[in-house]
Amino acid sequence: MGELITSFLSGGPIPMFAYLIVSTLMFFIGVYGFLSRKNMLMVLISIELMLNAADINFAVFNRYLYPEQHEGLFFALFAIGIAAAETAVAIAIIINIYRNVKSIYIDENITEMKN
């Protein structure tokens, strides 16, 4: 951590693990949000955090470890596009639920089917 702060203060390059800390934190915040949130839109936002954490990882590994190729960047681009499509479908389904029960909260309305 000390190395990171001195490098940051002296205007040097940011080391790779700084990015990895951010992406790992984002991923697990996303997991926590997915498991604990009651509003479906917040659940969706949490999943987006997880997807974006993976995208950051791809971009960072590519930039720092394999700067001569672009494979990781391409993967991140495709993943962003697919994530947008996923969000669109998920929101359409959430709207459908809202029309049926006038609520987007994960409560007794959305857990009718049980063992």
Next chain:
Amino acid sequence: MDLSNYLLLKPELSLLAVFSLLMLYDLFASDKAKKYYFPIACTLFLVHTVVCFFFQDAGSSFAGMYVTGTAQITIKCILNIGVFIIFLQANEWLSKPESVLKRGEFFLLTLLTLMGMYLMISSGNFLLFYIGLETASLPIAALVAFDKFFHHSAEAGAKFIFNAIFSSAITIFGLSFVYGACGTLYYTDLTTSISASPLIIMGMIFLLSGLCFKISLVPFHLWAADTYQGAPTNVTLYLSTISKGAAVFALMVILYTVFPILAEIWKQMFWLLILLTITIGNLFAIRQKNMKRFLAFSSISQAGYIMLSAFTGTAQGMGATMYYIFVYIFSNAAAFGVISAIENKTGKVNMTDYNGLYKTNPKLSLAMMIAMFSLGGIPPTAGFFSKLFVFMAAMEQGQVVIVFLALLNTVISLYYYLLVVKAMFITPNNTPIETVQTDKYLKTSLVISLAGIVVIGLISCFYEYISTTGFGIIKIG
């Protein structure tokens, strides 16, 4: 631009042609011509199914991005046959007044997911694999939430889409570590550069657990029962057979071409998962009252059997896996065909509603009985032979304890499959479901699946053909 790359993509191009023709027809045909939409769709897809058998190319194109061989072609043909049966079954449900307007969408979305599965099966790069995986799972979410005015359908759709995105996020997070350690996403390059470093092992575990969500192995199975129950019956059939079969095959390809060096690690992990899957799937199936939910848990435990032979790593195991998927599609298609025939006319899906079904619907009861025998593995049906080959493949590897436990589970599974048979034939009921008239397409699909259940088991050329193509998968690496 070099167009010769596209020559290997014949199955995909053929499917794309069917898709485009149907879309244009749906958009521009007059209302009068739309009456023939269903027969045209089925005929076009049947042509595609038949033509696919003749595309026996092997090789790779787009710099190794796309890989095909006999094993890939065979599994694509198996999936095609399954989708054709589903199309035949869907007509009765799609002809109802509330869904007749959406009939075109059902076919287009189904074909689109099939396209995604094709790409997933023959991918040689994780980018194409990821795109295929998402193309396969997003339209399914729309299909699950297809019944707009039925709340359970929307609920099932929400449960499916959230789990699908969650699992794909885990998958690509793990993938990013594998990329960071190896610097490539091509399967062939990864094989040589993978070592047993902690980073790669962590990435692999994340990647595989994301994929296990798709196959619904046990710690990751919680979405399956709710989704299967709420989805329209034909979509449930699609989810439990076609989508599962494609995911198992893709997982097999990844494990044997990308991670063969770490086999000792993932084999132990998966033996445990398989045992849990078979046991918990069986135990929960016993207490279900809803037929669709019951078959959902049954399909969870069947996925365990499919994986059992997949992890032996031998050519015999590959053949047994593909054969099991093939037989499983027919058995499940027969069971769901009967359920959808009764649900379409009466709306009843509980097991108690089936009491005394034999008196009023002898043919449907017989079909259901044969399907249950095949799922449980009783000798004259194909289900017996597929289980036999799976256990044989596992025994060859010396997995005596696991085979023994799986056999015990077969006995448990027989109990609940026979519960259905008992309800139909033995339990007395003064007010059984009235005689159900099914349309000719549903009848055809039932005949095809029953013929499949009987013929595939007794005539050995099917197994021989599939087991010879099973070798193809090892050649990829």
